[in-house]
Amino acid sequence: MGGLQGTMHWSLRSEIERHRRECGYTLSKLGELTGINHGSLSEILNGNPPRAMTIGQLDALAAVFGREPGWLYELYTEECISEGRISRPRLIPYLIRCAEVGRKDCIDEVVPKLLENPKNISTLFLVAEQLYESGKQKESVPFYQAVVDSEKDGHSDQFVMSQYRLFRAALGTNSEENGEAVIRFSPYRNRLPENYQLDALFQLARVCFALQKWKKSEQYADELRFLAETIYIHELDRLKRNKKSELPEVERPLVYYYGMGYLFKGAALEMQGLYVQAKPYVQGYADLGWFELLDEAGHQEVERFRVWAKANLYTLEVLSGNANIIEEYADYLESLPTIEILAGLISIMKSANIYCFCVDKVVERFSSHIASFGQFTDAIGLDRHLQFQYQTAIYEFGKGRIEKGIEETLCCLTLADLMSRYEDTLKCVTLFEEYRQYASTTQVEQYKAIVTGRKKADLIF
Structure with a gap:
């Protein structure tokens, strides 16, 4: 083994040995506390050559010594890559744990080494898939991105799947980011x-x-x-x-x-x-x-x-324009989940604005549901809430209830700002400016805070 490799290989074990002595543990006691077989532990620490340890065993040792997750991970790479040879059974769990505990420094060191050989792209893909399938979408992103950046065959299964996984992981409440994710992924949809x-x-x-x-x-x-x-x-x-x-x-x-x-x-x-x-x-x-x-x-x-x-x-x-069906529609909406009530009320408010219907009784009837619309945090729910607030603002202005209309406009503006919906933000700004002279000092301050970014994503309803 080369000098640097030998030093690092020894350093991992010397650190473990140092902590064992400081804690006063015999190998037998340490094996008992970690759950690692005494014989295996002896071979790991004292074998010649020493037996390779798993990342799980290193984690067990860290826990016994009272160290934080990720302890000595920077020295563990030698257990996975030695003299140009890669141990996938140790490397894949190691990279997964690095992602889970936030050891990005270790990932950044190992990944370029792997990519020196294009065959190792598949290893990074396996790491990404295991993270993704276990619900760790955010943690999987760097590995999928490495596959996309390194795979030369744009039709390979792992390249296309990585594009899809990145698309799914990117989706959230930010409209601009969602739009960019669609643009990046859509050309590959038919290859899946x-x-x-x-x-x-x-x-x-x-x-x-x-x-x-x-x-x-x-x-x-x-x-x-x-x-x-x-x-x-x-x-x-x-x-x-x-x-x-x-x-x-x-x-x-x-x-x-x-x-x-x-x-x-x-x-x-x-x-x-x-x-x-x-x-x-x-x-x-x-x-x-x-x-x-x-x-x-x-x-x-x-x-x-x-x-x-x-x-x-x-x-x-x-x-x-069928006003006669509104009451019947409202009766039906009451039997539906809140998200569907929200969708229905958008249509009712929109029709009221187009055809000058009075739907005050409908709004009062669903007041408790309307008060709960702020619970929605997904893209569809936020979008519907924004549409409802905008239509409600127009309705209130149309009924001459200016103060209420301004309140609804500010709620809508806050949602548009939260979602980075620039066209909707402009519509809300235009609507507010139309009635600004009637706004209270507090409402004007709220408006300024939103448009200047001082109240970014701080919902006021």
Whole structure:
């Protein structure tokens, strides 16, 4: 073993030995406390050559010595990479633990060494996948990024999957970041395996809808519907010929993706004011009971789509100017979850503003639900809350309730600022400036704090 390697190899063990002596532990006692077999521990510390230790054993030693997680990780690399040879059984758990305990310095040192040989890209991909699958999306990002930056074959499975994982990990409440994530990932969507492609198209349609990119949301919804239908027809054909199922493993039942293709298409058309064109797509998911291959989860999705379709058909009627159906619509909304009540109230407020309806009784009826809309922290929930606040502000101004209108405008402006929604921010600023002369000193100060960034993401409702 070379001089530097030998020194580092010895340093890891010398540090452990020093702590053992300081604590007054015999090898037998140390083995008892750590759960490491006495013989194995002796070979690890005193063998010639010493036996390699696992990262779990090093963690156990750190815990016994009262040291923080990640103790001596900078010296552990020699257990994984020695004389140009890599031990994947030790390296992969080591990198995963480095990510988990925040030892970015160790990752930054090891990864360039690995990338000296392109074959090791697959090792980084395995590390990323294990982190991602265990729910540690944020921690997986540097490894997926290393794969994307280093893999020369843009069609390789691990390159495309890394692009998809980075897309999913990037999605949050920041609209600008979500939009950039869509741009980076969308060219690779059709290279994914079908099961991931279904999820990818659903996410693309969902995110573009939240970003108010209606045409893009339509496009991805169409692709999603077509892919789900193609898989469905292929699977039915196989079953009729008594062949083994090839239904892909997906996050949701296949009927969910099929229905969502219709739902996002109809919703995007609705948002463009194309209510007549939207209606057939809403009817397309109103009754999916004919869909075969349904398990219990699938039947539950069919029922959810039925509920959504009924609400959205009411929505289209209200937005088309049918005031007579508002009370009936409100009755139905009361049976739905709060997020669906929020969606319904947006339509009611929007129609009230377009057709000069009075919906004060509806607002009062749902006042307790309205007060809870601030609970939503996901992109769709925040987007709907923003839309509701904006429509409510316009409604209050229209009814001559200026102070209340300004309050609603400030709430809407805060949400737009939180989400980095610049177009919506401009709309709110324009609305506030129109009524600024009627604002109280406190309201003007709140407004200044938001637009100057002093009240960034500090919700005032």
